Amino acid sequence: MAKKNLNEMSFLDHLEELRWLLVRSTAAILILAALTFFISDYIFNVIIFGPTSPDFITYRFFCDLSHQLGFADNICVTEMPFIIQNTNMEGQINVLIWTCITAGFILGFPFILWEVWKFISPALYETEKKNAKLFIFSSSILFFLGVLFGYYVIVPMSVNFFASFTISTVIKNQFSVDSYIGMVKTSVLACGLFFELPIIIYFLTKLGLVTPAFLRKYWKYAVIIILLVAAVVTPPDVVSQVIVTIPMMIIYEVSILISKIVVKNQNKINE
Incomplete structure (x- = not known):
């Protein structure tokens, strides 16, 4: 059957299209999740638990940067004073399933x-x-860049901060595997989706819901929100917060530029 024209489609037709979109997307995620099961050892031992090692590439980078800036070993990571444990009988199976699904997504x-x-x-x-x-292509690149930013920047900073933070020497950090992997997944996916902001702004501008003037008007509020996010997800030092803030600000500025281009093109069409 030939696909109906947009003007010929009823509300139920749109719902049917949406239903099949969700079905095909879910099927693709599950198929890829099943495939990632066969490399789950690598995913867990090398990727997910990589930031728990002092030899992780991000920690080495900051240590080298510390030496170059004359801070000696002030921001070098030499140990990770915590352990990851499983406290639920079915915990590791659940972690395996949901991690594969996340990888599939x-x-x-x-x-x-x-x-x-x-x-x-x-x-x-x-x-x-x-x-x-x-x-x-552009949306995928932005998403994967966000995922990499979350994994190589946000996750190591968060792991290092929470591993070393303590309110008393009596307390020993023993994190549950659900808590640790949940933090990794949230950081990675949140950054990946945040990097989609230029694409989202593009469509919102097309729909007339936002304008460059609106984005510029509330720029200072966006800066405050970004600084608050950077302060929450990074250790309490200026260097770490700047490293997180700069890419977020660039993404926001790119979004404003894209909004301007969309409005300019629309004005040309209307003329």
């Missing part, structure tokens, strides 16, 4: 974007529909 993100594009493309102009490959 990350790997399948470009396919999910493709499904989303197919869903919204009928509402776009013909010239915009031709940009499907650019949309998928």
Whole structure:
């Protein structure tokens, strides 16, 4: 059956399209999750638990940076004074399943974007529909850059901070595996989705919900929010907070630039 034109589709037709979008996306995530099961040892031992080792690349980078800035070993990580333990009988199985599903989502993100594009493309102009490959490519790159930023910057800083933070020498840090992996997943996915901000602003500007003037007007509030986020997810030192803040500010500025370009193109079309 030929696909209906957007103007011919009822509300139920749109719901049916959305349902199949979710079905295909879920199927892709589950298939990729099943495939990642076969490399789960590498995912856990090398990737997920990598930041628990003082030899992790991020810690070595900060240690070298500390020496170059003349701070000696002030920000070098020499030990991780905590252990990760499992306290639930089914805990490790649950962790394995949900970690594979999360990995499936990350790997399948470009396919999910493709499904989303197919869903919204009928509402776009013909010239915009031709940009499907650019949309998928740029959105995927931004997402993966966000994931890498979360993994190599946010996660190590968080692990180091919480591992070394203590209110008394009587207390020993023993983190549950659910808590640790939950923190890793949240940091990675949150950063990946935050890096999608330019794409989100693009579509919001197309819909007329935001404008460059609006984004610039509330720029100072955005700065405050970003600084608060950086302060929460990083250790209490200026260097770490700056390292997290700068990429976030760049993403916000890029979003404003994209919004300007969209408005400019719309004005040309209207003329």
